[in-house]
Amino acid sequence: MTPSSRSATALPPADRVVPPSGFTARLTGFTSAAMAFLAVFALALSLASGRLADRWQAALAQSATIRISAPPSQIEAQTAAVLAILETTPGVADARALTEAEIAALLAPWLGPDLPLDALPLPRIVEIVETPDGFDANGLRMRLAAEAPGAVLDDHTRWRRPLVAAAERLRLLGLIAIALIGAATAAMITLAAQAALAANAQVIRVLRLVGARDAWIARAFVRRFTRRAFLGAALGTAAGMAAVAALPATDAAGAFLTGLGFAGLHWLWPLVLPPLAALVAWAATRAAALRELRRIT
Amino acid sequence: MIELQKVAHSYGGGELFADVTLALSPGGFFFLTGPSGAGKTTLLKLLYGELSPSAGQVRLFGTPLARMSRDDIAFARRRIGVVHQDCQFLDHLSLAENVALPLTVAGATTAEADADLDELLAWVGLDTRADALPPALSGGERQRAALARAVIMAPDVILADEPTGNLDWDMSLRLLTLLVELNRMGKTILIATHDLALIRAAKSQITARVLRIAGRRLQTAGAEL
Ligand SMILES: Nc1ncnc2c1ncn2[C@@H]1O[C@H](COP(=O)(O)OP(=O)(O)OP(=O)(O)O)[C@@H](O)[C@H]1O
Ligand SMILES: [Mg+2]
Numbered sequence: 085m086t087p088s089s090r091s092a093t094a095l096p097p098a099d100r101v102v103p104p105s106g107f108t109a110r111l112t113g114f115t116s117a118a119m120a121f122l123a124v125f126a127l128a129l130s131l132a133s134g135r136l137a138d139r140w141q142a143a144l145a146q147s148a149t150i151r152i153s154a155p156p157s158q159i160e161a162q163t164a165a166v167l168a169i170l171e172t173t174p175g176v177a178d179a180r181a182l183t184e185a186e187i188a189a190l191l192a193p194w195l196g197p198d199l200p201l202d203a204l205p206l207p208r209i210v211e212i213v214e215t216p217d218g219f220d221a222n223g224l225r226m227r228l229a230a231e232a233p234g235a236v237l238d239d240h241t242r243w244r245r246p247l248v249a250a251a252e253r254l255r256l257l258g259l260i261a262i263a264l265i266g267a268a269t270a271a272m273i274t275l276a277a278q279a280a281l282a283a284n285a286q287v288i289r290v291l292r293l294v295g296a297r298d299a300w301i302a303r304a305f306v307r308r309f310t311r312r313a314f315l316g317a318a319l320g321t322a323a324g325m326a327a328v329a330a331l332p333a334t335d336a337a338g339a340f341l342t343g344l345g346f347a348g349l350h351w352l353w354p355l356v357l358p359p360l361a362a363l364v365a366w367a368a369t370r371a372a373a374l375r376e377l378r379r380i381t
Numbered sequence: 382m383i384e385l386q387k388v389a390h391s392y393g394g395g396e397l398f399a400d401v402t403l404a405l406s407p408g409g410f411f412f413l414t415g416p417s418g419a420g421k422t423t424l425l426k427l428l429y430g431e432l433s434p435s436a437g438q439v440r441l442f443g444t445p446l447a448r449m450s451r452d453d454i455a456f457a458r459r460r461i462g463v464v465h466q467d468c469q470f471l472d473h474l475s476l477a478e479n480v481a482l483p484l485t486v487a488g489a490t491t492a493e494a495d496a497d498l499d500e501l502l503a504w505v506g507l508d509t510r511a512d513a514l515p516p517a518l519s520g521g522e523r524q525r526a527a528l529a530r531a532v533i534m535a536p537d538v539i540l541a542d543e544p545t546g547n548l549d550w551d552m553s554l555r556l557l558t559l560l561v562e563l564n565r566m567g568k569t570i571l572i573a574t575h576d577l578a579l580i581r582a583a584k585s586q587i588t589a590r591v592l593r594i595a596g597r598r599l600q601t602a603g604a605e606l
Contacts, residue, residue: 101485103473290469293431294530295459296486297452378451 102287102304108280109312115272116316116361117323123265124324124354130258131350137251140244141216148212148221154234156205162232163208169227170212175219182209218245269313269361270368277309277372285380302373306366313365317358325354382407382538382569383428383461388437390423397423399436401599403592405538410564410587411571412580414602415594421573422466424594425540428571429461430454442537459487462531464541466573468523470515476522477502477511480529487534497533505529505559520547528559538569545579553579561586 150170154162163181170179182190187206212219221239228235281288291301328345346353382405389399397420405411405428413421426432427439430446439446441457449457470479478485481498502508505525515523524544531539541560545553557579564570564587574580583589591602 101471101474101482103471287471290471291482291486292455293429293458293463293465293469294483294486295455295534297455299452300486300488 101291102280102284102308104308108276108283109308111276112273112309112312112365113316115269115276116313116365117320119265119269119272120317120320120357120361121324121327123262123357124321124328125344126258126261126265127353127357128328128344128346130255130262131346131353132344133251133254133258135347137248137255140248140251148214148219148237148239150210150212150228150235150237152208152210152232152235153205158234159208162234163210165232166210166228166235169224169231170210173219173224173227175215175217176212177215178213180211182211266360266364270364273309273313273365273368274372277305277369278376280305280309281373281376281380288377288380298374298377301377302370305373306369309369310362310366314358314362317361321354321357325351382442384438384440385424385427385434386438386440388427388434388439390420390427390432391435392423396435396597398594398597398599401437403599405569405571407537407569408564408567409569410561410583410589411569412583412589412591412602413571413573413594414575414577414580414591417575419594421594422542424599425463425542425571425573428540429458429463459483459534460537462534462536462539464524464527464531464539464544466542466546468515468527470523470526472515475512475514476507476518476526479515480526480533483530483534501529501533506555521549521552524548525552525556528556532563532568536568539563539571541570541572543574544572545574545576550578554582557583 150166152159152162152166167179167181170176184206187209190209191206221237225237228237288301291304325346331345384405385401385403388401388403389396391397401424413424415421423432427434430439430441430449433439433446441449441454442460444453444457446454471482474482477498480501484497499508502511505528507522507525507529510518510522510526513522515526518526524547528541528544531541539560544560545556548556553576560570560572561583572579572583580589580591593600593602
């Protein structure tokens with residue numbers, strides 16, 4: 085070998101200074117891969133239930149109506165009273181009385197198109213657009229009973245409201261699952277790093293004898309674990325995404341469940357997992373290494 | 382540079398030695414002798430801060446060891462080159478990489494290391510063995526490599542523990558010549574050795590102080606040398 089080519093390899097890179105330790109590195113890679121795989125599903129669950137919640141929420145917004153039946157002499161006054169009440173009701177974004185033509189259109193399927201409207205005491209219908217939080221239906225009923233006795237609140241689609249809450253809870257559970265997966269990964273990598281440090285006590289001793297600072301020694305370990313975690317998580321994420329993509333497509337009927345999967349740009353979210361795993365590994369290994377190094381004197 | 386004041390050390394049992402006072406002055410050349418097990422290696426470990434004394438004070442470059450942080454000790458060790466009795470190499474790195482290790486951990490760049498390393502390996506006669514792994518080296522090769530590693534940071538002080546333990550007489554003299562050369566460059570040298578012939582050979586070239594651990598005390602050796 086020529087002197088120059090040998091010299092180029094004479095300074096070992098920091099992570100080669102620590103001998104490759106088989107099982108701790110493999111454990112880190114495997115854990116990261118498995119955890120990333122699981123995290124992809126937790127993410128898919130979270131995003132899918134988020135979509136479900138949003139869609140149901142949107143459907144809920146136009147859910148409620150108020151029907152006012154009263155003698156012709158009172159109907160105008162009661163309609164005005166109902167609109168006034170709705171204006172001061174929290175949770176009501178908008179309220180509008182339907183025109184006679186709109187009501188006739190609604191009734192036409194039932195009563196035929198040639199209805200002599202003038203001959204019938206048609207009820208008035210007020211359509212309510214809710215805010216996302218919704219209104220207090222019981223409170224509204226009580227006020228209506230007091231001020232507009234002919235008014236009946238019809239909120240038959242409100243049964244979906246608990247479903248929206250459930251979907252939102254599911255989204256939160258997905259996020260909690262991701263956090264737990266992260267914590268479990270950190271714990272496993274911490275253990276692996278501790279084992280690696282313990283197995284390399286003699287190497288650490290030599291590094292110290294030649295003037296290595298704790299931070300430098302820690303870095304030598306941290307780099308290796310960070311790289312392993314990143315590669316493992318990248319593999320796990322790819323496998324997870326492939327598995328999600330391979331889920332049977334949901335047809336219109338199954339769409340009730342919206343299908344567990346990613347939609348559109350949501351496919352980019354899992355790509356966050358490998359860097360995130362690397363970050364978790366970096367933080368966990370660094371903390372473990374500095375702690376262990378303080379212990380080993 | 383390095384001072385021991387009324388230092389004692391024990392490994393938990395009785396004291397190995399006590400009341401040791403020693404100042405390694407700049408440019409000095411010291412020998413440390415004493416029977417096997419007297420505590421020569423232990424005394425060296427105190428001098429570079431691997432051990433803390435059970436009594437008394439150690440000062441590295443003016444700072445009491447007890448008041449130094451771990452980082453302070455790391456930086457001080459870069460100014461103290463040590464040839465360990467058992468060499469202390471990393472067996473998975475090549476000889477050249479081991480010699481360059483102090484530069485690596487100090488964050489030196491490859492370019493900085495380049496010239497130093499080639500020159501140094503040639504100086505200790507190991508330029509052809511640069512890629513060998515430590516377990517494949519002979520005892521003498523190991524000790525010369527250890528000396529190369531000890532001096533690569535251009536330290537102010539060099540502590541050598543039995544550096545000629547595995548060498549034949551010719552090689553011992555060569556190594557001594559290297560250390561004398563370093564001393565003439567202004568380095569402080571301390572050699573722990575059993576080898577009285579080596580001490581005599583050194584005294585014919587330079588003025589050396591000979592210290593001796595005996596009866597749990599450090600004494601200046603007399604005219605028998
Ligand atoms: N880490 C340790 N723990 C307990 N006892 C130790 C330790 N290191 C050394 N000793 C004991 O301390 C005594 C002095 O050891 P030391 O290595 O300093 O002697 P030495 O003078 O260098 O001997 P040699 O000439 O054989 O190298 C020995 O009896 C040894 O067994
Ligand atoms: Mg010894």
